[in-house]
Amino acid sequence: MDLPFELAIEAVEGLNFLNDAIDEEITRKVIVNAVKQILVNGPALPARSDIYENDVKLNVKKAEYGISCTLICSAQNGIDSLQLKEVLSFYKVNKKTTSQLMESYEKFKDDLTNKMMKFGSSHKIETLTDVDYEIQQQYIPNGDILFKLTLKSFDHEKGENKIIDEIYCNQEELQLLIAKLKDIERHCERISKLE
Secondary structure: OOOOOOOHHHHHHHHHHHHHOOOOOHHHHHHHHHHHHHHHOOOOOOOOOOOOOOOOOOHHHHHHHHHHHHHHHHHHOOOOOOHHHHHHHHHHOOHHHHHHHHHHHHHHHHHHHHHHHHHOOOOOOOOOEEEEEEEOOOOOOOOEEEEEEEEEEEEOOOEEEEEEEEEEEEHHHHHHHHHHHHHHHHHHHHHHOOO
């Protein structure tokens, strides 16, 4: 099946919680909250809302992440609700949840698309799907070891990964890059805990 976009494993896991671990009423609330979080840049429901105060609260947070990723990718790629249905079907999301997500997406599609455009991303944004590396010994005076990082995205037309960019760096530059990525990860974790 030729999908308009791929979801990260974590997003798929979140969507799968909607199939059986979370009931229909909480699913509806989580979808509403995810849409509002995307559109208003913050939690629409208080952190102590009833959807987070139950024995499946971790699953709810993961499901909310999966919903948000799906809606954002859908808006970024300019798909319609029928294409969204195909994506959800591919990831084996149940029919009731698929129907609820399609309804919410259709209702807020223009707002979601406008929001994505404000961030400088609209249709067919490059999505990083893989990073490969090679260690290359260079014969330069200081004997540095160079690392070659290859950033890839998935080309849906060809059905294969394509190279976005190749970066060459020494060990010190690689350590700085890793430190920056860890800073980004910590920042994202702090934001998710605030929600």
